[in-house]
Amino acid sequence: MHRSRIPNRTIIATVLAAAALLPGQHARAQSASPSIGAPAPEFSLPDTYGAEHALADYRGEWVVLEWLNYGCPYVKKHYNSQNMQNLQAKYGDRGVKWLAIVSSAPGKQGYYEPDEMNEMNEQKGQKALAVLLDPTGDVGKMYNAQTTPQMVIIDPEGTLLYNGAIDDKPSSRPASLEGAHNYLAAALDEAMSGEPVSVPTTKPYGCSVKYPS
């Protein structure tokens, strides 16, 4: 018996810890969507006046991205009712940099040449800081933009905080705005008051983004 010893606990533990890790580190496959809580994908796009807007320029600011297609009935619901413009004005006043992005390909619904787009913006009373043109759809795909409207929130550190629907009423009927819970406003209010975003993603609704075929 005197030859038999209980091996030192630390030795066992070390061996086991090593063994536990043996079958390999967890391989995390890339998902198509950018991850909530991770750095938002960097991009740089021209606005309708030709000025470049890089996401990196807005480090230190709250940023909202809005996918826009004026021809889409779901977008019309939010613009004809002034719902979208009111949100743009309200959060613009609070310092939020609101960028509308058009990912429609040339020839497809929602695509306009810069001049035409400026006219449309005038007509609609567009209150975003800038309307960015993404005719290749690259930035849209980077953010997994599936529908118009689709909303994204990025915090001053450049972290993606929200990606999804504007509200919880997936309908093009103007009446559906009444009593709708606005996910974007709720998430922005939480984030800007230093709280975690309680609903960081929802399924976006609306028209498909008209990517190049």
Next chain:
Amino acid sequence: MNETYRVVTRIVATLTVVAVVLVTAPTRLPGQGMVGEQDKPAEPSSAASDLSPHSDAKLIAEARSAQPGSSFTVGLHLTLEPGWHTYWKNPGDSGEPASITWRLPAGFSAGEIQWPAPQLISFPPLVSYGFFDELLLLVEISPPPGLANGDTVRLAGRADWLVCIEDCFPAEAELGLTLRISDASPGLDPMTAPLFETARAELPVADPAWSSFARFKEPWYGLKIDPPDPLAAVLEADLSDVHFFASEGNVIDHAAEQRPDWDGETMVIRLARSGFSAGIPDTVHGVLVTARDGAGAPTAAVQISAPVIVAGNPTADSESSLGLGLALLFAFLGGLLLNLMPCVFPILSLKVLGFLEHSEQEPGGAARQGAAFGAGVLASFWVLGAVLLALRAAGESVGWGFQLQSPLFVGVMAVLFFLLALALLGAFEFGISFTRFGAGEFMKVPSRTRFARNTTTQSFVSGVLATVVATPCTAPFMGTALGWALFRPPAETMLVFTVLGAGMAAPYIALSLSPGLIDRLPPPGRWMETLKQILAFPLLATVVWLAWVFGLQTGVNGLAGLLGALLLTGFAVWVSARWGGITSKPPGRTIARISALAIGAAALVLLVRAAAAVPEPGSASSAASTSTSWQHWSPESAATARRAGEPLFIDFTAAWCLSCQVNERVVLNTGAVRDAFREHGVTTMKADWTRRDPAITGALAELERSSVPVYALYPGGEGDPVLLPSVLTKEIVLDALETYVPSER
């Protein structure tokens, strides 16, 4: 309101016309083209066609009349211009399903829309679920019983749908349908009945013969489906038409390739998690299309509701990462290490001493004993495995160590360990008629043959005993192997149990087979007596621990009952040894033995009654209440913390789990580790499995474990949990926090 009224009246007029057209038109079957060309010119409301561009909707009934109190089916008949589509209940990446806002007479109610299986509509990189050409959406209407024969009722409502080619138009139509009430059983309308028949045939079937589950491992669901045999044979040839359509929009990535394939007799479909999912659902619902026509329209579909198993961690999660071979290796190592656990070590030390004595008395006997001991261990593991399997088959959620959730079992174990300790201290010797426990090998026996037979039996029994006393302990590796085994077919479960037993018995069998090794041990002598007495104290310490567990389970009154039972046991042993020994005279000896038995029986009664006690509420009834920095675990509290994106550490523990207690005292409740949890902003929760708790058993099963301890670290956000080893050190915990949880949080 006035305008609405005008529209309604106009539509009523329209419908009357449509009804006439329907009656006079030849019967059309779905998919055989459009009605628009025929109907539209006849519709006065075509002036208002901007309300329903590129499509039309009407409400039709299957029967000509409705019977009071018996439900009937109506249908929203949507017809679309060629190339245009509308959407399923889950529209996919974009779009919106058709809906009906009913205005029904008092007492009527309408069911949900019954959706046929959709087809895939692709606009890369996006995908929609929907329909082309023509669609009949069935709805069940339930009329009230008290309707007068011969009356007419009007079902009205508004249909909203979206019609798209690539660009979309919202469409709407006012619906109306007048039905006669008749007590007679309703006759089918020959004009519409075939449409309904076809639509019913296109509904996905709910067939329990299709069993399914989904294993989630970021970022994929592996949907596993077992089709019934005849269909499996058809499908085997070609899976190219197979596609799974999820019922909810935020579960899977609709556009991702599904790659249906066979794994043996199981169809495996790979579903990528949606980038917009709020979490992993308990069940993935959807429709599996198994056959399609040339145009991609489904011709056979079945409803699927697959429970989701979330894979836990890299070492223990799925059959792909821990195969049978690795599980068996872990089981063997686990069994081997079990010998070093504090509950087993004293018993097994005695066993080795036994070898020493017998090798002196009977050369070659050691080998036979080693075999008998191994058989005892194996048999016990088989019994344990079989009991676990039987309980699992009966729907019980159990895991390793489950027997210690029973206070009676804990109490009996306490008495047993107490008896063993008394025997080692020399208070009595186990008699021949007494059950032969491990310590019984020290008795003197008269003849060699009896000796051989008895010691073989004893070796077998001590193998059983060693297994029984091992159950409170989980050795490293064992949890991984058992967790894996319990979710496998019974044969593999039993194989893992067998190897676990083999691992535990291996050192003895090896020792008993190598006389050289035994010879190298010191010769028997007085030192053995001393060692025996010393080994009594770990056993008594085990009694203290079991009593503590018993106390947590039954409260102070129960604990007093157990201590009383131990007192009576000691008294019975003393009576029996003092007057009942073989040196005592026959009449007194018999009386003493009967008395001892009676006292023992009284101890047992006391124990059974104590085990039934319930702790008074508010008492420190769980191992979790010892520390304030640990929150009480519940599925809800854990889900809330995870939703908030907080890093979370869960300690799955039980009072009867020795390794859990050691880890908590030596590692988890030390200042350094507590500070580290605080610095990294980790919420710490304790899930106490001391008593049976199906919620905890379920949570363990999700991590593919069936025993405690389990230490799960959720890094925050949507990350997979990291499982720490079952023997912890401060370094392991601190390293894990450093690696997986960024400290600036």
